[in-house]
Amino acid sequence: MNSVGLESTAVCHVVAMPFPGRGHINPMMNFCKLLASRKHDILITFVVTEEWLGYISSEPRPESVRLVTIPNVIPPERLKAVDFPGFYEAVMTKMEAPFEQLLDQFEIPVTALIGDIEVRWAISLGNRRNIPVAAFWTMSATFLSMLYHFDLFKQNQKSPTNLLGQVDYIPGISSSHLAELQKVFQKNDQRVLQLALDCISKVPQAQYLLFTSIYEIELQAMDAMKDTFQFPVYPIGPAIPYLELEGNLSGTNYSHMAPDYLQWLDSQPKDSVLYISLGSFLSVSSTQMDEIIAGLQDSGVRYLWVARGEASRLKDICSDDMGLVLPWCDQLKVLCHSSIGGFWTHCGWNSTLEAVFAGVPMLTFPLFLDQEPNSKQILEGWRIGWKVKRGVREENLLTREEIAELVQKFMDLESIEGKEMRRRARELGNICQQGIAEGGSSTTNLDAFIRDISMGIRH
Numbered sequence: 001m002n003s004v005g006l007e008s009t010a011v012c013h014v015v016a017m018p019f020p021g022r023g024h025i026n027p028m029m030n031f032c033k034l035l036a037s038r039k040h041d042i043l044i045t046f047v048v049t050e051e052w053l054g055y056i057s058s059e060p061r062p063e064s065v066r067l068v069t070i071p072n073v074i075p076p077e078r079l080k081a082v083d084f085p086g087f088y089e090a091v092m093t094k095m096e097a098p099f100e101q102l103l104d105q106f107e108i109p110v111t112a113l114i115g116d117i118e119v120r121w122a123i124s125l126g127n128r129r130n131i132p133v134a135a136f137w138t139m140s141a142t143f144l145s146m147l148y149h150f151d152l153f154k155q156n157q158k159s160p161t162n163l164l165g166q167v168d169y170i171p172g173i174s175s176s177h178l179a180e181l182q183k184v185f186q187k188n189d190q191r192v193l194q195l196a197l198d199c200i201s202k203v204p205q206a207q208y209l210l211f212t213s214i215y216e217i218e219l220q221a222m223d224a225m226k227d228t229f230q231f232p233v234y235p236i237g238p239a240i241p242y243l244e245l246e247g248n249l250s251g252t253n254y255s256h257m258a259p260d261y262l263q264w265l266d267s268q269p270k271d272s273v274l275y276i277s278l279g280s281f282l283s284v285s286s287t288q289m290d291e292i293i294a295g296l297q298d299s300g301v302r303y304l305w306v307a308r309g310e311a312s313r314l315k316d317i318c319s320d321d322m323g324l325v326l327p328w329c330d331q332l333k334v335l336c337h338s339s340i341g342g343f344w345t346h347c348g349w350n351s352t353l354e355a356v357f358a359g360v361p362m363l364t365f366p367l368f369l370d371q372e373p374n375s376k377q378i379l380e381g382w383r384i385g386w387k388v389k390r391g392v393r394e395e396n397l398l399t400r401e402e403i404a405e406l407v408q409k410f411m412d413l414e415s416i417e418g419k420e421m422r423r424r425a426r427e428l429g430n431i432c433q434q435g436i437a438e439g440g441s442s443t444t445n446l447d448a449f450i451r452d453i454s455m456g457i458r459h
């Protein structure tokens, strides 16, 4: 059935409005695919800018998920890292009007709107038009809980954002999370943080809350969020493309030739390759990248590095057959490959969930916003990683010697510490598998969400 045919018969019409960024579009699309796999009479309208249509239109998706665009009213992706606060602000102010015009054109009434929490206007727009809104959070429940409680406290104290420096206790935030939050506020742009808090302050007006995470891996934060909100909270994760690993998304053809890098991985020993990816839009300096590649080569450790725009330059530098440098890869397939033994990551939440799912330990290298708390969760909460400590010289540059020593130790499969870390990582991976199995927490939550929106249950 094509999407036009579906439109005339579908009883449930969900409109998804992601924040325009890889780390947001991917989990929302993965969630939509999960919805489509559990409910066949559903139409999902996934709204992106024209620019993003160009990036994702060729990616496989079920027929019940249709892509619809609004004009490019925000700065292009290539300028995002140059002025992220400006980009963030444009999302908050420029996208609502064209999105609302689009809503007016849909023939089938909208059953529910799935709005990324960082699209500030989505919840109020749904309320204004009497459409139930499921607020969609693409980061950890822990980070939402930290920001939400801080925002609540700030509103009540009517104090400026730098309040954090003046208090040592905020109800609902543990002392270690308060210290984390302090770091987040010190290291990030205040305009962005203020807007993020503004977005979070709207959450109580939503009708549902969806987490891309799994209940069991963030028990305390999930329970805190369930106690906080008056409406249902559904952890449905990991919202990563695991359906595609099995190639079992009905109505879609996933038969691709295995790319060269997967074939290369096939020929490497088990657990021997370090996978490196430092984020989809913010990254490290070219000088740091040069040190990393030199350190990798000195270490003798096998590696697969996704370096985006820097890939061809780095490829020219590395002369051995111990590694590959690529602009992009199918990350989950790579992480789930048996020859991958570690992941050097910037700790974006999607990458973190993918590594957890794959049972792969992480070398953490946080750069931005939630990544520092995610790193802490990996190191201290789950104990499945080590931190890449910044160097003390030249703007925290990490030298090739430091890198070589670290990756050698991290990829040593025989050390007692390494064995324990790998065992815990595999255990966490098993917890994810249980969550997505029939009767598991995520599957049960997904079905409950579908039932609630289909029956128009509002809380």
Ligand SMILES: O=c1ccn([C@@H]2O[C@H](COP(=O)(O)OP(=O)(O)O[C@H]3O[C@H](CO)[C@@H](O)[C@H](O)[C@H]3O)[C@@H](O)[C@H]2O)c(=O)[nH]1
Pocket (backbone or CB within 6 Å): 021, 022, 023, 024, 026, 027, 138, 139, 277, 279, 280, 281, 282, 306, 327, 328, 329, 330, 331, 332, 347, 348, 349, 350, 351, 352, 354, 368, 369, 370, 371
């Ligand atoms: O070669 C690659 C590299 C990445 N990815 C995918 O790209 C996404 C990257 O997402 P994430 O790991 O979350 O990184 P960012 O894109 O940097 O994520 C932004 O959004 C996240 C979720 O809101 C936040 O946790 C991060 O801090 C923020 O930088 C994931 O789905 C990856 O699988 C690929 O498919 N291939």
